[in-house]
């Protein structure tokens with residue numbers, strides 16, 4: 001961190017991860033955040049028939065646990081903003097994992113809407129889907145899949 005001249009934005013990733021600084025074969029310096037490999041399958045792989053849900057999977061428990069997680073995150077002013085099926089995984093015991101914080105946002109004092117971003121360079125506004133709204137859509141999608149198998 002000492003070598004940074006100016007930090008534009010910081011997003012705290014609440015999942016366990018490693019910060020790795022390394023040199024590539026060709027000598028370039030890279031800095032990567034690496035997450036542990038989860039023993040889990042993504043909901044999109046389940047819905048699209050590539051993976052199975054664990055036995056005794058309880059959709060209501062699964063989503064209420066996710067809602068608790070997002071509530072805690074929002075209290076810390078962290079917004080995921082991409083809570084769709086392929087960024088949510090289910091573990092061997094039916095427990096949820098949230099991955100891919102690539103669109104994540106940490107709000108600071110003075111920031112207005114976590115789901116609206118203005119790009120100064122492109123003069124363009126980007127809107128993100130509300131985390132809880134996305135969870136509802138994702139739950140509906142998974143429920144439809146479960147009802148049809």
Ligand SMILES: Nc1ncnc2c1ncn2[C@@H]1O[C@H](COP(=O)(O)OP(=O)(O)OP(=O)(O)O)[C@@H](O)[C@H]1O
Nearest residue numbers: 035036037038039040041042045086087099100102
């Ligand atoms: N930590 C992890 N452990 C196990 N599998 C993972 C992990 N992170 C990602 N994956 C798998 O890789 C897929 C893509 O990961 P991720 O969402 O981080 O990348 P992405 O570039 O945003 O891809 P996508 O456009 O599909 O969302 C996930 O749907 C999941 O199946």
Ligand SMILES: [Mg+2]
Nearest residue numbers: 086087099100
């Ligand atoms: Mg993703």
